[in-house]
Amino acid sequence: MATVIFGLLSLPLYVLMLWPLVVASRRVLGVRIRTVRALVGAAVGWGVAARLMIALVPTFERSTGAFLGLLIPVAGCAFLATLIFLFLTEMAFPSGGGLGVVGRVRSLRRRLGRARRYSQVTRIAVRHGIGQYLVGRREDGGRRQAVLARSLRRALEDGGVTFVKLGQVLSTRPDLLPAAYIDELSRLQDQVAPVDPAGIERELVEELGRPLEEVFAEFDREPLGTASIAQVYGARLHSGERVVVKVRRPGIDRVVERDLDIVDRVARSLELRARWARSLGVVDLADGFAAALVEELDFRVEARNIAAVTAAYTGTEVSVPSVHMELSSERVLVMRRLDGEPVRAAVGSVEPARREGLARALLDCVLRQVLLHGVFHADPHPGNVLLLTDGTLGLLDFGSVGRLDAGLRNGLRDVLAAVDRGDSAALRDGLMEIVDRPDEIDEQRLERALGGLVAKHVSHGQAPDLDMFTDLFRLVADFRLSIPPPIAAVFRALATMEGTLALLSPGFNILVESRAFASALVGERMQPDSLRRTATDELLSLLPVLRRLPRRIDRVGAALEQGRLSVNVRLFADERDRAVVTGMLHEVLLAFTGTATGVMAVLLLASTSGPRVLPEVTLNQLFGYNLLVISALLGLRLLFVVFRSQRRRGTDHPT
DSSP, X not given: OHHHHHHHHHHHHHHHHHHHHHHHHHHHHTSOOOHHHHHHHHHXXXXXXXXXXXXXXXXXXXXXXXXXXXXXXXXXXXXHHHHHHHHHHHHHSOSOSSOOHHHHHHTHHHHHHHHHHHHHHHHHHHHTTOGGGGGTOOOOSSTTHHHHHHHHHHHHHHHOHHHHHHHHHHTTOTTTSOHHHHHHHTTOOOOOOOOOHHHHHHHHHHHHSSXXXXXXXXXXXXXXXXXXXXXXXXXXXXXSOEEEEEEEOXXXXXHHHHHHHHHHHHHHHHHHHOHHHHHHTHHHHHHHHHHHHHHHHOHHHHHHHHHHHHHHOOOSSEEXXXXXXXXXXXXXXXXXXXXXXXXXXXXXXXXXXXXXHHHHHHHHHHHHIIIIISEEEXXXXXXXXXXXXXXXXXXXXXXXXXXXXXXXXXXXXXXXXXXXXXXXXXXXXXXXXXXXXOSOOOHHXXXXXXXXXXXXXXXXXOOOOHHHHHHHHHHHHHTTOBOOHXXXXXXXXXXXXXXXXXXXXXXXXHHHHHHHHHHHHHHHHTSHHHHHHHHHHHHHHHHHHHXXXXXXXXXXXHHHHTTOOOOOOOTTOSHHHHHHHHHHHHHHHHHHHHHHHHHHHHHHHHOOOSOEEETTEEHHHHHHHHHHHHHHHHHHHHHHHHHHHHHHHHHHSOO
């Protein structure tokens, strides 16, 4: 008992002895190291120092000078042992993740669950013959593309909701994947069983905060539809209004979070291992997909999407359900029920003369959303379009909505106008406005390639079709240009809507009708009221510039008159450039200093001249030992800096 009490009382003294090593280690390594880890490393250093001192006691007894001379090497060895321990633990368990000991213990169950899911996904990939491609191998030959694409589709279907959604997103990117993969991934379907009604009811009661009977006068326990993320039920409010209730599947957020972690890790691994993955930008694709899927899980986002689309479209031919915001939440969405049937089932009862008008109304609705307002329904497939009892159309499922800023909308309008005119130069300029361009690009060669594309698809007065945009995406990929996800979502929506329009009105040409829409849009913009609004907006935006212009001209004129006009060019004005150069200089200085001290240490240790401190050690050799420790410390610091910078680049911007 006395020993325990003495140990507890002496604990502050131990910490006080270890703390200088902790501070010095943090200073040399240049990072914030957790206190517990730093104290353990300092204890290791003190242990090494104690063993060395015990081993050197006979030497110290013979010479006091040897004690003073070897004190620095012994302290340096202790410090070096501390740094080596911290370096190895940092490699094995990187700091900065925000988890301490308690946090790591709490995350153990989550890690085990993730490991089980990793194992399951790996077994699925191996069973379908695509496991080797997850580590960077690429099938370059066209012979097996169809077989591999079919295996990929089946593996994604077996993987569950996240991987099915990933495949559906990839099926809209002909600029990234060959046609065989696009065809197969377009067939992906959700294969899910309905959730137990008791689980859905618990979810509803928890979100609504009261029993169902208090909210709904009637609630049909049989789902109207079942999907991978949610189920939809019919109900009636106490006011008599008929509504649909969309309920998120219980636990689906945890499944998606775990699977998105797997997708992210696989993407980063591929980007580090394979050149083709870096050229496709798989990490950016994975990040965009994850952000979109997380939004789709939050029904509050869908409610805002519905409000934005409703505000963007003021026509009467296409209806959008209104949302009961007071009854909606992250996991539950209550909307006005649109009375009608999906167009696939009801189109046969529509008169042929009426079909073309409905198709044109749907196209007009989506194009106005895309080109005028920048908020559009991104998945208008036949299941999401209803033929209502009053003869108009209704749009459903706004979980997938695209957004375009003003710059992308203008660029897209320029591209479509250039395609319509067959102008390859204007098409190149419009394309440069909407793509993420590399640092170097041969614009003249790009214009010639676009000219060949236009001649192929728009020659002899024929109307272009969507195959032209597929070839355009291929051309974009050949020139290492990257289509932004919002633009890809536009063409995905148009390609999806083409099938819906063909179902409504066989033979309906989406691009010909789009040209008519564009002409009508130009006509609207040439109206006096529209021209007045445009001129007013432009003048208001120019007014601040015009107000500052006379003062600036006066300043330039005065400086020119007095001979003080000069132009300043700042090299490395970007902070990131300065950080790169500073880091490189730091590493070069560390390497040079460490090498110089190492060479000096070797020369001094090899020397036999100088006064003897011990019978077998000269003063020069003693200095050599000190310089050797310093060289080792500098080398370890350099390794640590390189290791941290590579890991940071691998995490933030894989190359």
